[in-house]
Amino acid sequence: MMAESRSNSRIRPKQQRAKETRDRILESATQLFAERGVDDTSTNRIAAHAGMSIGSLYRYFADKDEILAELRSRLLAELEEQFTAAVLTGLSLDPGESFAVSLRGIVHALVEHRALVRALTARAALDGLGFGELERRLLALTRAYLVHLLGPLPDDELDVKAYVMVGVGLASSVRIGLDAPANLDRERLVDETAAMVGNWLRSAS
Structure with a gap:
């Protein structure tokens, strides 16, 4: 020993x-x-x-591509970690507040790594960075959240609602985190987006 x-x-x-x-x-x-x-x-x-x-x-x-792959992997892992933590936190929150927590976490990560994301996206579309795979994992988490929030629903209805939430969330976080005009407050943009999604979810419950 x-x-x-x-x-x-x-x-x-x-x-x-x-x-x-x-x-x-x-x-x-x-x-x-x-x-x-x-x-x-x-x-x-x-x-x-x-x-x-x-x-x-x-x-x-081995080469620059391997470095790029590692940086992409780390970035996507951080985004997924932020989203997962937000979903768990949001289980006890109002739907709008829950969505705001998720959106704010991803926006924060994108802002923190904005220069790297811009450099990587100059070479490839967002999906080329692995956002497609990230989206598939987020869909599974969102589907589970919707079952918790709304109860059992037909699979097609769950799939549609999860797709809308993840699509809106990712698109909004990218726009707010990377491209929001300087005269617009990011926090307000997050809150307004989350309020719209929250109202939509409340109408479905």
Whole structure:
């Protein structure tokens, strides 16, 4: 047991250093993609920005596309986490308030990563970033929420309502988080959108 414990203590620091190095590469790539765009950022530039050799970078990522894939994956995971937490919080709230919590969480994440999202979407449509897969997972969560709120409904009715909610939510969060005019208050835009969806849901209950 003692030998095993000593072995584990040797492994953990290496794993931690590897994680820190990987995160440093991703942080450098994020900053450069935001400043220069994806196409004008090479792996050599990312390595230099991260303070390492290109050979060290290639120990963690095979190429720029693999870095992009990891950044996309992390972004989508954060959006899904925000939405899931909001759905759980919203189970005890009024429908409009529940939708506002979900919308506000996704808007906040998009605003926080706006430069990266813009850099990634300069190369691909939102669906190319994996939003289609994200939407499918959000539909399942929204469907469960609607059953909780409205009770058992025919499958087609649940599917339609879930599709409308997720479609409105994602489209609105992208517009509010990335493209809202400077003279419009984001919080008010979220509240107005949530009020409309809340009224629609209340009329169905």
